[in-house]
Amino acid sequence: KAGVTQTPRYLIKTRGQQVTLSCSPISGHRSVSWYQQTPGQGLQFLFEYFSETQRNKGNFPGRFSGRQFSNSRSEMNVSTLELGDSALYLCASMLRGGTEAFFGQGTRLTVV
């Protein structure tokens, strides 16, 4: 079956703009998590959605937000982009709690 799909793969934005990233989980998976990966901070948890509800949230400012749709697809939005938001953004889907996470290939965001 198809894996986790993230779009777009690469993105270049200007400081102050906003961006929306998309994640389609594996069919049947209802939990979607988002991560930010930077060379200096490693892989950090942003938030998790389950059945359209945000279930957990990491320690990121309010400029980072997300949502999940009824088909389990998820989007994350970053407003008022800063240079430090340049990172690889990864999405992971899970069948249910206590199981392994399947990651997408990520979206490489560059803020200039």
Add this chain to the structure above:
Amino acid sequence: DAKTTQPTSMDCAEGRAANLPCNHSTISGNEYVYWYRQIHSQGPQYIIHGLKNNETNEMASLIITEDRKSSTLILPHATLRDTAVYYCIVDNTNAGKSTFGDGTTLTVKP
């Protein structure tokens, strides 16, 4: 979440077993040990997880000490394609809300 400690880097000869240690001395009774790896520029890949018993699958074996304060991931016959960053995570549900540490960079050499 409990914190983990892993060596920054390790080398392994191709064809030999790679043993990657992880310390999680503050692990709680209901927390699992998960291992993932990330090959350069790709998303992390699940390897294995366990609670207190040793586990084995087609990719690796996981050995958890009796007091659960440490574990070892074993890749029985390392190949060049096993060169990656290996993350050890402890969590009471899944890795979906965990922050991955710096992991261990394993380099398999010919």
